[in-house]
Amino acid sequence: MDSEGNGLAAVEVKGVHLPLFPLVESNINNIDKFHARGDDVLIVNWPKSGTHWVYEVVKLLMTGREELTDSIKEGTMFPEACAVESLEKLPSPRILDTHVPLKLFPDEALKKSMIIYILRNPKDAFVSGYHHRKNLKGGTSYCGTWNGYFDLTIDENACSHQLHFSLARRLLFVHTQDLKKEVRRVAEFLGYPKSEEVYDNVTKKCSFGHMKKAKKEPKFFWKPGDSMYRKGIVGDWKNHFTVAQNEKFNAIFNEMRNKLRVSVDFEL
């Protein structure tokens, strides 16, 4: 807990800081025991970069179903939050989400899995994380100010785990700014090419407006009126960052980006 009375503590795993919840902290070592299958799909991203959105796209494409999943009955599975046995019981092909940097997964997982890495402007993900924490009910809710959040979490949010994606063999980057094009790319990467009609349906069903309306979110999780689906726009960071915060964020992010092996073209 910090001086503003919130639960923003990050978890440190093998030298990497992760802004994860306590539930995850107690299961994080399960990653070492993760047994990959050749048809696993691993959706990897920094928190608040569109995890649930891309999950729905992948699920619709791979299962052929026409409707979104029911988050309450069939929530997304995170290896870092699940018992090893429950992961083993899942039928193939497994579609898994993770916020854990790839370098913490066993080599086997990196060689075997199909990995989709979601890219979102880190400033928007950062702002989204602030609202996520504010809108939660209970002990993990953040009750401080934006400035307090910025100072407390800036060092952990510099996208350092993006440095590790070069380890993966079968890897696709998905940029959340152009959904329609990304749906086709995702389908082709996964080996589930579809007709234009299917792409149109997936795009429609996974639009922000439809997901916000149709997805049922657990009521115990969010304060009344709040949910995972907040604004879904590009550039909301401009409504939050001060000039000084922007300069600080750019300095940290650019230092990280210099070490990346791929070019990322966010508006910074």
Ligand code: A3P
């Ligand atoms: P905002 O808080 O900026 O609105 P995650 O699933 O990783 O937690 O990411 C949540 C963020 O993705 C939220 O960002 C949410 O609104 C956005 N999002 C979810 N579904 C979306 C969609 N279909 N289109 C655009 N943004 C979406």
